[in-house]
Amino acid sequence: MLDEIKKLERKTYLKFLAGIVIGSIPLFIFWNTKGTVAAIFIIAGLLLIIISLLGFSATFDMFYKLKGKLREEDTGEEFRETYIDWPPWLKKWGGLLFTFVFVFGIGLFASRHENNFGGNRFIWHSFIAGVIIGLLLFYILNLINTDWTNSRNKSYEIAFYIVLSTVFVVVCAGPVINKSFATSTVSCRQYPMERIITKHKTDKGFIHVTIGDRSERFKPGWQFYNKITKDDSVIILCIKKGALGYEYVEKFMKP
Numbered sequence: 001m002l003d004e005i006k007k008l009e010r011k012t013y014l015k016f017l018a019g020i021v022i023g024s025i026p027l028f029i030f031w032n033t034k035g036t037v038a039a040i041f042i043i044a045g046l047l048l049i050i051i052s053l054l055g056f057s058a059t060f061d062m063f064y065k066l067k068g069k070l071r072e073e074d075t076g077e078e079f080r081e082t083y084i085d086w087p088p089w090l091k092k093w094g095g096l097l098f099t100f101v102f103v104f105g106i107g108l109f110a111s112r113h114e115n116n117f118g119g120n121r122f123i124w125h126s127f128i129a130g131v132i133i134g135l136l137l138f139y140i141l142n143l144i145n146t147d148w149t150n151s152r153n154k155s156y157e158i159a160f161y162i163v164l165s166t167v168f169v170v171v172c173a174g175p176v177i178n179k180s181f182a183t184s185t186v187s188c189r190q191y192p193m194e195r196i197i198t199k200h201k202t203d204k205g206f207i208h209v210t211i212g213d214r215s216e217r218f219k220p221g222w223q224f225y226n227k228i229t230k231d232d233s234v235i236i237l238c239i240k241k242g243a244l245g246y247e248y249v250e251k252f253m254k255p
Helices: 002-030 036-075 088-108 110-115 121-144 146-150 152-180
Strands: 186-196 207-211 214-218 234-241 247-253
Touching (some): 088 152, 110 121, 121 146, 146 152, 152 247, 186 247
Antiparallel strands (some): 186 207, 186 234, 207 214
């Protein structure tokens, strides 16, 4: 019975993985393309990815509990949804606390990645660095807290939360550190501005600028954004090199 469930689980995961891959295709093809047709494909791709991720999460939770109950019946070992002994207050308010910290961190700190210069390289490097730091931190703490190794499930669960936390912290702290200790040298250059996103759309307050053979999106702030008209076709970006080696836009100006 358990082997059949595992086979069904793998097939279900493959379907959701296929949905993510298929949804990513129009993003790569139409991301820098203008027009209504391109926007429809991008929205459809994003929706497919979101639905696939939600389905994957719900399926994982369902199969995890189902396999746990079957193992409990076969082996007599008590099934537990979590192997960490969380404090009662965290069990009760943990979801709300996580939501608050996540929204606050993304809104106040991680959103500063919007004005990175050079694409999403800094974000991906921050993510990878967060994973590596999290795994190293877990390995060190695991040497100190030897009781973590008593249960493989507990060890995996602790590792997951540590890595998730370090990724979140590094992604949020990266642009803050990069900007706070940046060099004083500023380089200002003029670039073609593709379009202004209307304030009434989901993508409000952003501008798209052509830099070389690519298009980059920036959020200059409402004070400057409100000064731009549809007749403006160029913009001046003043760029600094941050302490971590990544460039960012320090100031936006009209010619």
